[in-house]
Amino acid sequence: MSLISAAECSRRLRHGLIPAVPVTFSASGQLDAGTQERYVAHMARQSVAGVAVWAHTGRGLRLEREQRVRVLQAWRDGLGPEKMLIAGVGGASGQAEHSGAYIDSALGMARDALENGAHALLVFPPSPFARNPRSEDLVPDYHRQLAAIGIPLILFYLYEAAGGISYSQRLLRKLLALPNVAGIKLATLDSVMTFQDVAGLINAEFPGKLLITGEDRFLGYSLMCGAQAALIGMGAAYTKLQRDLVEAFFAGRAQEFLALSELVDKLSQALFVAPMEGYIRRVLWALVHEGVIGREFSYDPGGPQLPDGEFTAIGHLLRQLVPVDRKAGD
Numbered sequence: 001m002s003l004i005s006a007a008e009c010s011r012r013l014r015h016g017l018i019p020a021v022p023v024t025f026s027a028s029g030q031l032d033a034g035t036q037e038r039y040v041a042h043m044a045r046q047s048v049a050g051v052a053v054w055a056h057t058g059r060g061l062r063l064e065r066e067q068r069v070r071v072l073q074a075w076r077d078g079l080g081p082e083k084m085l086i087a088g089v090g091g092a093s094g095q096a097e098h099s100g101a102y103i104d105s106a107l108g109m110a111r112d113a114l115e116n117g118a119h120a121l122l123v124f125p126p127s128p129f130a131r132n133p134r135s136e137d138l139v140p141d142y143h144r145q146l147a148a149i150g151i152p153l154i155l156f157y158l159y160e161a162a163g164g165i166s167y168s169q170r171l172l173r174k175l176l177a178l179p180n181v182a183g184i185k186l187a188t189l190d191s192v193m194t195f196q197d198v199a200g201l202i203n204a205e206f207p208g209k210l211l212i213t214g215e216d217r218f219l220g221y222s223l224m225c226g227a228q229a230a231l232i233g234m235g236a237a238y239t240k241l242q243r244d245l246v247e248a249f250f251a252g253r254a255q256e257f258l259a260l261s262e263l264v265d266k267l268s269q270a271l272f273v274a275p276m277e278g279y280i281r282r283v284l285w286a287l288v289h290e291g292v293i294g295r296e297f298s299y300d301p302g303g304p305q306l307p308d309g310e311f312t313a314i315g316h317l318l319r320q321l322v323p324v325d326r327k328a329g330d
Contacts, residue, residue: 009152016049019235020057040078050084057233076117087113090124147180155184183210220261237286
C-alpha cells in the first residue's frame with residue numbers, strides 16, 4: 001500500500017466518523033474468521049471515513065501477533081479502498097522496564113501495520129514512561145522513532161485508568177510539532193476541562209492538526225468544542241446513528257443535531273458505565289442486537305464478566321432508539 005502524507009490523512013478523516021472496532025471472539029478466546037469477515041462487510045457498507053483496528057476497543061496491545069495480523073488483513077481486504085485503515089500501535093508490556101526494548105516492540109508493531117495495509121498509526125501512550133524522571137525526553141523520542149517509519153501518526157491522549165498518560169501542555173507541544181503527526185485523538189472519559197484545554201491549544205497553536213474526539217460520553221459537546229472528526233468505540237455498533245450526528249453537526253443542521261445528540265447520549269450511558277472496561281463487550285452485545293454477529297462470538301477475553309441482565313437492558317434500549325433515530329433523520 002502506498003504511503004500517504006499527514007496532510008492527506010487529515011483531509012480524508014476530517015468531518016468523518018472512524019469506529020474503533022472490536023474483535024469477534026468466542027467464549028474459548030478463539031477469533032472467528034467468518035464472523036469477523038461478516039462484520040467487516042457490514043462496516044464496509046457504512047458511511048464512515050475509516051476504521052481503527054488494534055485500538056483499545058480492539059485490544060490491540062493484548063492480541064497475539066498472529067491474531068493482530070489476521071484482523072488487520074481482514075479489514076484491509078474487505079473494507080474498501082476509499083476508507084482509511086488506522087492501526088493502534090504501542091510497546092509490549094513485557095518490555096516496560098527497558099525503554100529501548102519497549103520502543104523496539106512498538107516499532108515492530110508499526111512495521112506489521114504498514115506491511116499489512118494500514119494508512120496511519122494511532123499511537124498508544126507509552127504509560128511506563130510516565131513514572132520515569134526522563135519522561136519529557138522519552139515520550140517524544142518514542143513518537144519520533146515511530147514517525148520516522150514514514151506513516152502518518154495520530155497521537156492518543158488516553159485517560160490514565162485505561163493505561164494512558166495525562167500529557168502536560170508542554171509535552172503536547174513537543175508531540176504536536178513532530179513531523180508526520182496528522183492530529184490527536186482525545187479520550188479523557190470524563191474530563192471536559194481537559195478536552196477544552198487541549199482543543200484551545202490546538203486552535204491557537206496547531207490549527208493544521210486534526211483534533212479527533214474519542215469522547216463517547218460527551219460526543220456532541222466535544223464536536224461543539226472544536227473536534228473535527230470522531231474516533232470512538234461506540235461507533236462500532238449502530239454506526240448510522242452516530243454518523244448522522246456527525247454529519248448533522250458539520251452541515252449546520254442544528255435541530256437534527258440536538259435530537260441525535262440526545263439519542264447518542266442515551267446509547268453511551270448504556271455502554272460506558274462501570275465497570276468501564278466492560279464497554280467492549282457491551283459494544284459487541286449491541287452488534288448482536290443489531291443482527292450483525294451472533295452472541296456466541298461476542299466475548300471480550302480481556303474484559304470483566306457482566307451480568308446477563310445488561311445484555312437484555314441494552315437490547316431494550318436499542319429497540320427504543322432505532323425507531324426514533326429513523327424519525328430524527330427524516
